Amino acid sequence: MIPHINERTHTPHDPLSEALGRPVSPDDGLTEYTVVAHWPGLDSYTLDDEQKIWTSAQWAEHLEDPLLEHPFAASPNDDRRAIFHLDIRLHPDDRVLTGPEWAEAAHRLARAAGIEVPGDENGCRWIAAQAQPGRLDLIANLIRLDGEWHAPPADAHRQLAEESRRIEQDLRLIPAPTARRLPAVPTASTQLGALLAQLADEQSGPLATVRGLVEHTAHRIARQPGTAGAGTAHRLELIAGRLHAIQHDLDGAAAHLSDLSRPRVAAAPPAAHRAAHRSP
Known part of the structure; x- marks a missing residue:
């Protein structure tokens, strides 16, 4: 399960079209098998006799309403792009999830992204669409019902990744591949030490050749x-001796730089000496 936060947009039509795999239309009907989850306030927001199946165009209008109702709401950077889009992909070999499992994953990821806050009655409108195999799309409007701008947490990527790992374990899904560990970048001390060691090398170093x-x-x-x-x-022999001494000094400097580049391990505190117990 790999979560990906897309760039925010001004309207929900493009994210919803991407989630559905086709353009938004006023003639279709998205059932609970497609819109598998939504913000908790939607049930009390709609009337009892209102139609239960909305078209994709109606869902887009529903998500866009806060932008029209609060024309001056914007981010701290005066950004009006309020549509948040998160897509989640399962492993290609994962099993097919049931509707309740998709709904559970959607609510958990919405909370991890900071979109859904338990107990907050003026939170953000959001829906989760499951219209393509192995994919879930969460689309939200960052303008809250009270007109305030909702800023997702700064570590949203980390929280989403951690929650995805927990969902994988709970639903017994195939874990997402971990990032390949890159080789450590050598420090300046390591690089300089290697250079000095090459200069001082007795077999192939340039000073050994000159000597x-x-x-x-x-x-x-x-x-x-x-x-x-x-x-x-005799003078040339003295010069050769000085070159040999320089090699020795460079070799010592290289060893010192190598020691500096190694991570230091804190020394363990000395163990407390127990007083010997003597029997009377």
Whole structure:
């Protein structure tokens, strides 16, 4: 079960058309098998002798009414896009849910999204449509009956995901695939440490290559006849020694940077020493 919050719209016609898989029409009739759940106040809002089956156009008008009744209601950012649309997809191999199961899932997700607040008589109008296999669409108007703007919780995505996991367990559905864990991004300390380790590497590092060339040159000059070459060879040997010392220092710095990049584990508090009990 994967919930997805769509971008808000000005009217409910497009979200409802997407939910039904066809355009909104004044000639159809959506029964309780399609509109599987709705806001609790609808039962007291309609008259007893009013027709029970509404067309999709009538449902769209019902959801749009708060926008017309409260023309100045808007979000804190002065946004009039009040139509909230949440679609939920089941796993392709999930079983077919019954009407009551779809209704239960709709009410639970509406509460998780903050659209339905138990005990709030002036809440938002919303309906849940189940018109396509393995799919549920929850459409709501964020303008409450009292004209106030309802802002969904900032962590609505997290709450919907957690509630979806609970619904999967309760209804024995196939769990949604978990997000693939991405490899950890190396820290700057790790990257710099690796660079220093490459420079100091005795087998393939550039300093080892330079030191080897200097040592080889020193040995060849030392074999030349005369005393002038001996001084030059000695100086080259000193240079090779300094290069070796630099390699050693770089290797130590690389090890230090590697230690800094490792997560620190808090030391366990020392265990309290129990006083030895001596029998009299």
